Amino acid sequence: MVQGVNLLKQKLLFLCFFLVSKAYSLPFVDEFVLKSPEVDEAKLEIEKLENQVKQVRGSLFPQVTWSNSQTRIKNITAFTGSATLYASKLEITQPIYTGGKLFAALDLAKEELKIAKLNLKMTTEASKLKAFNFLLQVRNQQEKIKIAKDQLEIQKKNRSIIQRKSKLGNAKSYELPQAEADFIARKVQLEQLEIEYEKLDKEVTSYVSNWREMTKNKWEPKQDIQSIDVQNLFQNNFELQALNLQMKNLKLNQKIDLGEDNPSIAISASEGYQATESSGLFDESNRSSQIVLSASLPLFSGLSSIYKKRAHSKSIAILERQIQEKKRIVALHYEQMQEELNQKKTLLKSYERWKSFAKKSLLEAQKSYRIGRINFLQLSQVQQSLDNAESSYWDTWYDFHSKRLKMLNLQGQVL
Secondary structure (H helix, E strand, C coil): CHHHHHHHHHHHHHHHHHHHHHHCCCHHHHHHHHCCHHHHHHHHHHHHHHHHHHHHHHCCCCEEEEEEEEEEEECCCCCCCEEEEEEEEEEEEEEEECCCHHHHHHHHHHHHHHHHHHHHHHHHHHHHHHHHHHHHHHHHHHHHHHHHHHHHHHHHHHHHHHHHHHHHCCCCCCHHHHHHHHHHHHHHHHHHHHHHHHHHHHHHHHHCCCHHHHCCCCCCCCCCCCCCCHHHHHHHCHHHHHHHHHHHHHHHHHHHHHHCCCCEEEEEEEEEEEECCHHHCCCHHHEEEEEEEEEECCCCCCCHHHHHHHHHHHHHHHHHHHHHHHHHHHHHHHHHHHHHHHHHHHHHHHHHHHHHHHHHHHHHHHHHHHCCCCCHHHHHHHHHHHHHHHHHHHHHHHHHHHHHHHHHHHCCCCC
């Protein structure tokens, strides 16, 4: 029963991941990843390692060689003075037992390929994360420009009110210059935001030239915060997966080195011709065949094998500690991110209410100023409150969604 519940949880978790990945499939992001040089390099690395796996696998098969030689021999009992020996042969060699080295090398090559594939996944997700951050920055900047334009329009209306009051002699001496100064300040603020947006636009365009066309429909990121248990967090985290694969590689390297101390057996068969005259080399009488079964056993290697074993055991112990430390950091960061996201989500709701009340307050303040209940400085303070509320909202909006994407990446979810 418990196993059935756990299986259901895993299926639901997978479904959540699937839905998240589908929800975040955007043409701009896909194009951004497609043009990423880091992703291209990761793909080429996979192709290289796939060939290396085939290369190592090829060493398990028989090796066939054809050789021709001409040897000058001196002071050999069989010959008077010197002689020239001609030979031509075809030889087939098949390793039978190599102390586990060849199979360990093949396993190692496969594990390195797995690491490369994981690296491609990590690089792709990092590229997606960068693309989504661009979208968040663009949206944040667009909203701030909109706020600045609205504030400039409000300031323009306030200035008109003061100008009318000034003509009627109802405005204080400082109000009209202050209104002009505030109007110019708002205008400069808008210009600065537009310059920043232009810089951002150029940066995004350097990756995807037609990004504006691709992002015509406004992207609305999700605000839900998905939880995941610690074991699944460790299992799905990309960096921990990479460390675990490194551990496998260390153990396979250890196995390869240990194989150097084991006996090795090989069999070879050859057939060829050997003669002292090149003209009669291929005569049937010069033909010879042989089958050789060879075995070798390392006896002494200057104690290097002992120290190799010790070095490997220390490397494994170091990596085990690194994995444990990484788990601690991942769990801590995940917990902190969840707390921060919940706080940001609460703040967003508060800023939403602040904006709503600040807008109403500004309308009332403008009415009160027209009839002389408040002065211009009080009106400016109310307007500034709305500006602060809207800016704080969008800054928090950006922080929330940026951290949420990082948390999904920490969970090992596909963006």
